[in-house]
Amino acid sequence: MVLYSTISRPLFWIAMGLIYALIIAGTRVWAQDLGLQMTWWKWLLVTIWYCLLSYSFAGAFTLMGEKEPRAWYRFLGFHLIITILVGIGLSFLLF
Amino acid sequence: MKRKFLITVGFLVLVGFLIVFFSGVAIPDDGTYRSILKIGGLLGAVLGIVGISVAGYIGGKDYDSYTGWERYTHGAGMFFNRKPFYKDKPTYKVTEKTRRVNWEESILNRLMTMMMLMMPPDGSKPKWLPDKGPAALPEPIRTFFLENEDRYKLTLETFGLAQKQLAEWPTYADRYAIIDAWANALGGAFETWDGKLNADHLYPPEPVGPPEKWDFRGIHRDKLLPFKSPTHASQLLKKITHTFGATLVGITKLNPDWCYQGSLRGVGAGDYKVPAHWEYAIVFAVPHEWDMFYVNPTYGSSYDAYSLLRVIAARLEAFIHELGYPARSHVPPFLYDIMMPPVAVDAGLGEQGRMGLLLTPELGCNARLACVTTNIPMAVDKPIDFGVQEFCRKCKICAEECPTGAISHSAEPGVEYGYRRWKIKDDLCNKAWAMVAASKPSHGCRICLAVCPYSRKNNWLHTLPRTIDPRDPTGIVSSTLLWMQKAFFTYPKARDFLPPPAGKNATYHEPPDWLQTEKWFDVRKTW
Numbered sequence: 196m197v198l199y200s201t202i203s204r205p206l207f208w209i210a211m212g213l214i215y216a217l218i219i220a221g222t223r224v225w226a227q228d229l230g231l232q233m234t235w236w237k238w239l240l241v242t243i244w245y246c247l248l249s250y251s252f253a254g255a256f257t258l259m260g261e262k263e264p265r266a267w268y269r270f271l272g273f274h275l276i277i278t279i280l281v282g283i284g285l286s287f288l289l290f
Numbered sequence: 291m292k293r294k295f296l297i298t299v300g301f302l303v304l305v306g307f308l309i310v311f312f313s314g315v316a317i318p319d320d321g322t323y324r325s326i327l328k329i330g331g332l333l334g335a336v337l338g339i340v341g342i343s344v345a346g347y348i349g350g351k352d353y354d355s356y357t358g359w360e361r362y363t364h365g366a367g368m369f370f371n372r373k374p375f376y377k378d379k380p381t382y383k384v385t386e387k388t389r390r391v392n393w394e395e396s397i398l399n400r401l402m403t404m405m406m407l408m409m410p411p412d413g414s415k416p417k418w419l420p421d422k423g424p425a426a427l428p429e430p431i432r433t434f435f436l437e438n439e440d441r442y443k444l445t446l447e448t449f450g451l452a453q454k455q456l457a458e459w460p461t462y463a464d465r466y467a468i469i470d471a472w473a474n475a476l477g478g479a480f481e482t483w484d485g486k487l488n489a490d491h492l493y494p495p496e497p498v499g500p501p502e503k504w505d506f507r508g509i510h511r512d513k514l515l516p517f518k519s520p521t522h523a524s525q526l527l528k529k530i531t532h533t534f535g536a537t538l539v540g541i542t543k544l545n546p547d548w549c550y551q552g553s554l555r556g557v558g559a560g561d562y563k564v565p566a567h568w569e570y571a572i573v574f575a576v577p578h579e580w581d582m583f584y585v586n587p588t589y590g591s592s593y594d595a596y597s598l599l600r601v602i603a604a605r606l607e608a609f610i611h612e613l614g615y616p617a618r619s620h621v622p623p624f625l626y627d628i629m630m631p632p633v634a635v636d637a638g639l640g641e642q643g644r645m646g647l648l649l650t651p652e653l654g655c656n657a658r659l660a661c662v663t664t665n666i667p668m669a670v671d672k673p674i675d676f677g678v679q680e681f682c683r684k685c686k687i688c689a690e691e692c693p694t695g696a697i698s699h700s701a702e703p704g705v706e707y708g709y710r711r712w713k714i715k716d717d718l719c720n721k722a723w724a725m726v727a728a729s730k731p732s733h734g735c736r737i738c739l740a741v742c743p744y745s746r747k748n749n750w751l752h753t754l755p756r757t758i759d760p761r762d763p764t765g766i767v768s769s770t771l772l773w774m775q776k777a778f779f780t781y782p783k784a785r786d787f788l789p790p791p792a793g794k795n796a797t798y799h800e801p802p803d804w805l806q807t808e809k810w811f812d813v814r815k816t817w
Contacts, residue, residue, distance in 0.1 A: 207345070211341045211342070217333070219331075220331060221327045221329075221334060222331050225328055228328070248339065249342045252339050252342060253345065253750075256350065257346035257347065257350035257749060258751070259347055260347040260348060260349065260352070261747060262799050262800060263779060264800070265779070265780045273778070
């Protein structure tokens with residue numbers, strides 16, 4: 196698989212690292228511009244929420260790669276509902 | 291599947307661009323740098339999800355995540371850290387009164403004896419046929435069937451089903467042509483294409499004569515090469531077994547109860563003491579090719595693992611002889627003097643599951659076994675407890691999926707030979723072998739192995755719970771995982787694994803491209 200070969204695998208994760216760095220930098224600016232009073236535990240909750248979102252997609256796509264015919268979208272649906280509900284709760288806390 | 295994947299990725303990218311586009315419009319002009327960071331942050335958030343999804347997809351699809359089929363046969367990254375789970379005693383419970391397993395209690399030993407009598411390998415007249423009844427069978431099978439009349443009837447019923455299976459095979463010969471050819475090619479290491487033991491081409495060869503002679507036959511040194519210590523012996527022999535192709539290797543003192551009483555290969559029927567030089571067992575496991583493993587029973591075969599195990603055992607036997615020590619192989623398909631799963635449990639490879647077979651942390655049930663017995667003093671491995679007994683108690687998927695009901699549904703294990711474990715109705719198991727669409731019963735079933743939640747790939751999604759669950763004393767993790775397994779994953783109904791009219795030749799997964807005859811051959815697809 197070209198995307199994930201011996202050479203491109205480390206490059207892929209370097210790119211992912213840069214993307215995460217960009218997310219961190221961007222989120223900080225968004226929080227300032229939206230006037231959010233962020234504390235360390237609020238940042239922690241936001242990070243956990245994004246991890247949950249990532250987990251939902253990563254898990255579903257892993258199952259898709261494994262050719263689990265229905266498990267992947269059931270997994271995605273179930274976890275996305277949880278993620279959205281948690282996200283709504285989190286937004287009440289932040290805004 | 292590929293199209294769905296591309297559509298989903300495309301959708302995510304589109305959503306990402308839309309977010310960025312509208313964000314760009316909505317962002318007040320408070321400086322280019324801040325705007326770039328804000329747009330970049332949003333774009334990054336979307337790309338992060340896309341990237342992790344791609345990584346997940348590849349992790350699920352990649353051959354590298356097939357334990358034992360990775361770029362290396364024994365590299366890091368696929369082994370479970372057993373240390374925290376070592377126990378002094380195996381997880382099967384021992385009652386006060388234990389005994390050796392009788393040779394005739396193994397269904398394979400009974401069947402092979404009966405087959406040899408009905409169809410002698412030398413082509414001579416049958417020495418026994420079902421119409422002569424169980425009383426005409428040789429001992430100890432005679433007594434076994436006279437005492438278990440229902441099992442005799444079930445065996446005869448299975449012979450009838452096997453004939454039907456053979457007669458119906460032309461219906462499926464095109465559909466399953468590749469797996470049949472593949473299995474027969476691999477099975478050449480021990481049997482002919484039509485399922486008879488290939489006595490002229492066995493590697494390792496079958497023992498001839500008593501173990502006190504046969505197991506020493508390859509030794510040509512004047513004196514043995516002494517190891518520095520039992521630990522050195524253990525470490526080297528494990529390493530060597532890995533280099534011969536084994537995925538998992540363990541060493542244990544051989545419990546004599548696991549050695550069949552009543553017959554000995556190379557000698558024949560009779561009561562035997564366990565040979566004194568069978569002190570230790572080096573037991574090893576290899577998996578089946580995983581894509582094929584998930585499409586049992588019709589697109590599956592045991593013969594890839596079986597042939598590899600035979601080669602590993604033969605090489606290990608020869609290696610030990612070269613060092614000046616006795617060694618004897620116990621190998622598939624049925625050429626064992628030892629019952630394998632409990633020996634592997636003793637050696638710390640895993641635990642015995644509800645379906646009676648070995649369940650390992652790395653390979654789940656996709657672990658086929660062989661061993662070499664020897665008297666080299668070696669440091670032994672401890673048994674492990676990684677929570678299988680508790681998980682199997684709750685799970686029961688294998689029992690629910692077995693088309694002939696051979697696997698126990700009971701919550702608690704029964705007692706067999708004085709050992710507490712879930713009992714398998716092996717006659718019913720064999721019945722399934724003769725019912726699925728295959729060219730011969732010896733191609734087997736393996737549904738219970740494929741559907742086991744532990745039989746999963748070595749990627750983050752499965753390795754993570756496999757790491758967490760055994761460390762959870764409350765059982766909440768295993769209950770949650772089991773709920774997810776049953777809620778998210780779809781299994782065919784047990785009878786669907788059978789051919790029509792009872793079933794529809796179902797498989798757990800879709801067959802991989804390389805097993806679909808219609809993708810490679812000019813055949814008319816009628817299925």
